[in-house]
Amino acid sequence: MEVVKNLLKTQYKEICIAGILGIVLVLVFKWRKKRVKKNYPPNTIIHHQIGRGPYAPSKTPFAVKLETYLRMTKVPFLNEHDSLANRSSKGKLTWIEYNGQEVADSEFCIQFINKTFCIDLDKSFSDEEITAGRAIQRMVDEHLYWTIALVRWVFDPKHGIDVGRQLGVSRFKSLRLKNLVKKLSYAQGVGRHTEEEVLHVMDEDLQALSKFLGKKKFMLGEQASQTDCAVFGMLSQIHWQACGGASEKLYKKYPNLIAYCEEMKAEFWPDWDDCITHGWTRKASK
Numbered sequence: 503m504e505v506v507k508n509l510l511k512t513q514y515k516e517i518c519i520a521g522i523l524g525i526v527l528v529l530v531f532k533w534r535k536k537r538v539k540k541n542y543p544p545n546t547i548i549h550h551q552i553g554r555g556p557y558a559p560s561k562t563p564f565a566v567k568l569e570t571y572l573r574m575t576k577v578p579f580l581n582e583h584d585s586l587a588n589r590s591s592k593g594k595l596t597w598i599e600y601n602g603q604e605v606a607d608s609e610f611c612i613q614f615i616n617k618t619f620c621i622d623l624d625k626s627f628s629d630e631e632i633t634a635g636r637a638i639q640r641m642v643d644e645h646l647y648w649t650i651a652l653v654r655w656v657f658d659p660k661h662g663i664d665v666g667r668q669l670g671v672s673r674f675k676s677l678r679l680k681n682l683v684k685k686l687s688y689a690q691g692v693g694r695h696t697e698e699e700v701l702h703v704m705d706e707d708l709q710a711l712s713k714f715l716g717k718k719k720f721m722l723g724e725q726a727s728q729t730d731c732a733v734f735g736m737l738s739q740i741h742w743q744a745c746g747g748a749s750e751k752l753y754k755k756y757p758n759l760i761a762y763c764e765e766m767k768a769e770f771w772p773d774w775d776d777c778i779t780h781g782w783t784r785k786a787s788k
């Protein structure tokens with residue numbers, strides 16, 4: 503007690519300044535976290551996502567997935583490239599808003615779009631096909647994703663492939679992403695494997711996708727379905743943005759997946775070239 507009293511007597515000024523600075527910092531932090539509500543056109547899906555990518559429309563597979571779905575269903579939507587500073591209620595980078603209502607998580611966004619616009623892209627498929635589609639979506643979003651993230655941010659850089667630079671991410675941010683991916687994938691489980699094991703399970707997922715696709719045009723048949731959005735979103739990161747790294751080498755073993763990505767791009771992204779920055783040589787115009 504005596505020590506505190508003495509400190510207050512002798513360092514009174516410094517303690518006051520530190521206190522005021524602390525309060526200011528907390529206020530600034532809270533203010534930054536508060537969303538600035540914008541006025542958007544009514545009855546339009548606002549797709550919040552990060553900015554465009556160098557060779558694919560986004561650096562995150564979930565934004566490519568969701569935008570592909572919005573394009574597939576032809577619902578009215580517009581992109582807002584603000585989610586680095588304006589994240590979803592779950593802290594993630596891709597989400598939607600509709601007449602002021604916010605929805606987080608790409609799968610919940612798709613379900614919301616279906617309900618709001620009475621859409622069912624899967625209606626011509628059997629229950630068995632739809633169930634297989636669900637299993638594939640989960641494998642891609644919840645498993646293949648972590649292998650891609652680990653290769654992109656942890657393993658490839660270790661072998662001198664500067665993915666961050668090619669994706670327009672600063673050294674400091676790449677380091678932060680590396681640590682975040684390590685931490686999150688460790689909690690999920692895939693991050694506990696060795697590099698060799700991660701590549702092995704990634705290859706197993708790619709092989710499963712390739713075998714399931716076979717000679718079909720889309721994952722479930724001749725018609726595109728919800729499943730295709732998750733698969734295309736994820737594969738777009740290997741097909742166009744793996745920067746010659748380990749995942750690209752594995753992926754190249756599956757020519758039907760390569761053809762599938764080209765098909766999806768041609769069908770749903772005729773304006774692809776306007777939605778990428780061509781390796782940061784220009785601004786994406788869309």
Ligand SMILES: N[C@@H](CCC(=O)N[C@@H](CS)C(=O)NCC(=O)O)C(=O)O
Nearest residue numbers: 562563564593594595596607608609
């Ligand atoms: N289940 C989510 C996954 C989204 C996700 O993990 N997005 C990553 C970007 S690829 C993200 O926002 N990461 C930021 C973070 O976890 O802090 C969805 O489908 O939307």
